[in-house]
Amino acid sequence: MSDTRSEDTLIFNGLTPGVTDFAIVYDALKEFLEKKQSMDHSDRFNVILFQEDGPNYLEDFTLNPDNVLIALRSLEPMLARANIAGGIMVAITFIIDVFKKISDKCFRLIILTDEGSYKIPEQYVPVLENLIDQVKDMPFIIDIIRVRINDPVEDLKLLDLVRRTSGNLHEIFEVRDLLSVLDNLAEKRSFSSFSLYDDDISTEIKYENYPFFENLAADPILLAATGTCSICFKQSNVDLVQCPSCETIAHKSCWAQWAKTSNIGIFNLFRCHNCFNLIKLDKDYVQMVQSGQVPSIEEIHVEVVDLQEFQESLETTEGPKIISVEDPMAIFYRGLDDDVIVVKDDD
Numbered sequence: 196m197s198d199t200r201s202e203d204t205l206i207f208n209g210l211t212p213g214v215t216d217f218a219i220v221y222d223a224l225k226e227f228l229e230k231k232q233s234m235d236h237s238d239r240f241n242v243i244l245f246q247e248d249g250p251n252y253l254e255d256f257t258l259n260p261d262n263v264l265i266a267l268r269s270l271e272p273m274l275a276r277a278n279i280a281g282g283i284m285v286a287i288t289f290i291i292d293v294f295k296k297i298s299d300k301c302f303r304l305i306i307l308t309d310e311g312s313y314k315i316p317e318q319y320v321p322v323l324e325n326l327i328d329q330v331k332d333m334p335f336i337i338d339i340i341r342v343r344i345n346d347p348v349e350d351l352k353l354l355d356l357v358r359r360t361s362g363n364l365h366e367i368f369e370v371r372d373l374l375s376v377l378d379n380l381a382e383k384r385s386f387s388s389f390s391l392y393d394d395d396i397s398t399e400i401k402y403e404n405y406p407f408f409e410n411l412a413a414d415p416i417l418l419a420a421t422g423t424c425s426i427c428f429k430q431s432n433v434d435l436v437q438c439p440s441c442e443t444i445a446h447k448s449c450w451a452q453w454a455k456t457s458n459i460g461i462f463n464l465f466r467c468h469n470c471f472n473l474i475k476l477d478k479d480y481v482q483m484v485q486s487g488q489v490p491s492i493e494e495i496h497v498e499v500v501d502l503q504e505f506q507e508s509l510e511t512t513e514g515p516k517i518i519s520v521e522d523p524m525a526i527f528y529r530g531l532d533d534d535v536i537v538v539k540d541d542d
């Protein structure tokens with residue numbers, strides 16, 4: 196079964212000033228962002244750029260493409276050669292964090308590289324492979340665009356990484372061809388998935404990755420007071436828990452029922468109906484509720500918060516701040532800056 200979702204796209208601009216003409220890149224990115232926004236208003240965006248000290252990105256995905264374009268322009272004078280391995284690490288770490296807060300999106304990572312970007316050191320390939328294998332079922336898709344590079348060895352390395360997701364490697368020989376590649380990439384990606392509203396869920400998440408996702412999910416907080424369940428609307432003083440993110444109150448058993456239709460492909464991991472926070476309940480407990488062994492309210496009426504409204508509530512008027520972090524894979528590159536960069540004119 197195939198599915199498309201609202202997408203969060205992170206553009207890792209690993210292109211190098213002086214190697215690639217940024218004016219053409221900006222125009223192509225602007226069209227890409229605007230096309231995606233017009234196709235789905237709930238799509239969000241972010242960008243990663245490298246300065247000498249490491250990668251920079253917006254603190255959160257934004258619904259407004261202008262925030263990305265402003266960040267691109269304001270950081271351009273300080274751009275340095277991008278470390279592709281470090282950028283991928285930071286991108287995935289960031290996306291994992293967002294996934295915990297909004298667990299039903301498709302995450303896209305689009306990486307632009309040219310001859311100025313650092314290659315991935317051989318010893319980091321297995322680290323990246325492992326990381327990607329854990330997160331690819333979020334779903335998470337990587338595409339890499341290589342601008343004017345002739346390097347079959349590096350191509351194979353990158354191809355292996357993108358193929359672990361259902362992404363691809365795109366080679367272009369002129370930066371002006373970026374527009375047509377991005378135009379294709381702007382289309383929604385469908386992926387095989389479990390059915391959200393079907394009882395026989397065929398999960399796409401690999402069993403060996405269950406612990407990884409279980410670690411990401413938060414435990415609900417026990418409420419030792421009287422409250423009203425936001426699912427069955429009954430007042431109660433037993434069995435109540437709260438979402439650690441939005442503090443909404445629900446019976447544990449009502450949430451266990453709701454998990455049936457809102458799990459992420461692992462039956463005891465689901466999103467809060469009032470925000471999109473990833474929550475877990477004990478496996479045995481969920482099973483007992485869903486099989487009727489624990490008395491629970493059969494007819495639950497869940498008022499699900501709207502994704503777009505929720506995302507809009509996260510946007511600030513001044514736009515997201517730019518965050519600078521250390522490059523997690525920087526050590527390898529210290530002292531390597533005398534590599535020759537071939538600077539070419541574009542025409």
Ligand SMILES: [Zn+2]
Pocket residue numbers: 424425426427428429445446449492
């Ligand atoms: Zn309830």
Ligand SMILES: [Zn+2]
Pocket residue numbers: 438439440441442443467468469470471472
């Ligand atoms: Zn919540």
